[in-house]
Amino acid sequence: MEIFKIEGIILNTVDFGDANRVVTIYSKEFGKIEVNAYGCRRARSPLSGVIQMFNQICAEIKKSSQVDSIRDADILKFYPNLTADIERLSYAAIFFEIVNKMTLPKIVDIGIYNLLVNALPVINKKNPQIAALIAIAQFMEFTGFQLNFKKCVRCGKIIEGDASLSLTEGGTICKNCSHGAVKGYSYPENLRTTFETLLNFNWKSENQINFSLRQVYAAQKILFQYVQNILGQELKSIKFLRQIQG
Ligand SMILES: [Zn+2]
Known part of the structure; x- marks a missing residue:
């Protein structure tokens, strides 16, 4: 045996x-x-x-x-809080469903393992929406499907000021390249700062997780939509969150 x-x-x-x-x-x-x-x-x-x-x-x-x-x-x-609080549970479940659906079996990635280990206690204890969002944003960087949040995907310039974001083109489009018409999301400077903060968040630090709720919802909308576009399906856990939030 x-x-x-x-x-x-x-x-x-x-x-x-x-x-x-x-x-x-x-x-x-x-x-x-x-x-x-x-x-x-x-x-x-x-x-x-x-x-x-x-x-x-x-x-x-x-x-x-x-x-x-x-x-x-x-x-x-x-993580007892996860099962005691249905909203906390559903944010954790969204993160887990994304990791499960977007990883292939038997490919070792210690970065993904560490992210799971580090993120769970924070989702269990702090604001679960923000913690799960950080976890999902950081996870996407391991997948090869990461969005480019910093540089224009058309001309390669570092984005300054307000811009647009296209999921089909894989990231940010600067003002010069967009000519005012991009099929996608408006990507104001404060949303870019939010994404940078999500991506650079250090799980080991005792930093307060502090974001404006408005930016959190904007970032969440983009990330959820992007993941579901890639997978070509609505995630069960996202649907469930929508149901419990009415
Ligand atoms: Zn450009």
Whole structure:
């Protein structure tokens, strides 16, 4: 029997059979993996309570010619506020659904792993909308689909002052190039500053997360739309957030 150990964060779970779950884990060692957790929904199972979305776990995985399975697991960290507060939960779920949908299996990326590890406690404790937005903006930088927030995508000049932003062209368009007509968003200077602050945010610092609500909503609208354009679908978690916010 071949066993290997991982440390990871549970991105998603899907129930199957009487008491089992398919578990998607973003692991430090192997990137995103999918494993089965047999019996984990039985109250008496040693995996009961461990195999939940958002938990950071260490686990022993049994290799199989079909789907590998979790033999044993322990919780390293869990985030009780996420399950106690539905709005907090939905912002965390949006971040996780984006990471899950936009990563390929078994590609190791310690940057993504660290982002998950660093962002979760902040989403759990501080303003979840802003924390999730920072996490999503920073995650997109790992995907190869990052928007260019600083330079004009047409002429390459560093943007100064107000500009436009085109999702189809991949970022900012300066005033000179736009000739007043760009299919996209207006991109005023204060929104650009907001994006720069999101991207440079250091999770380890005790900095207050301070943004104007207006800029946060503008940035969120752009990022959510952009991700959904790339994926070609509406995300379940974004739809859910809309429902609970009415
Ligand atoms: Zn330009």
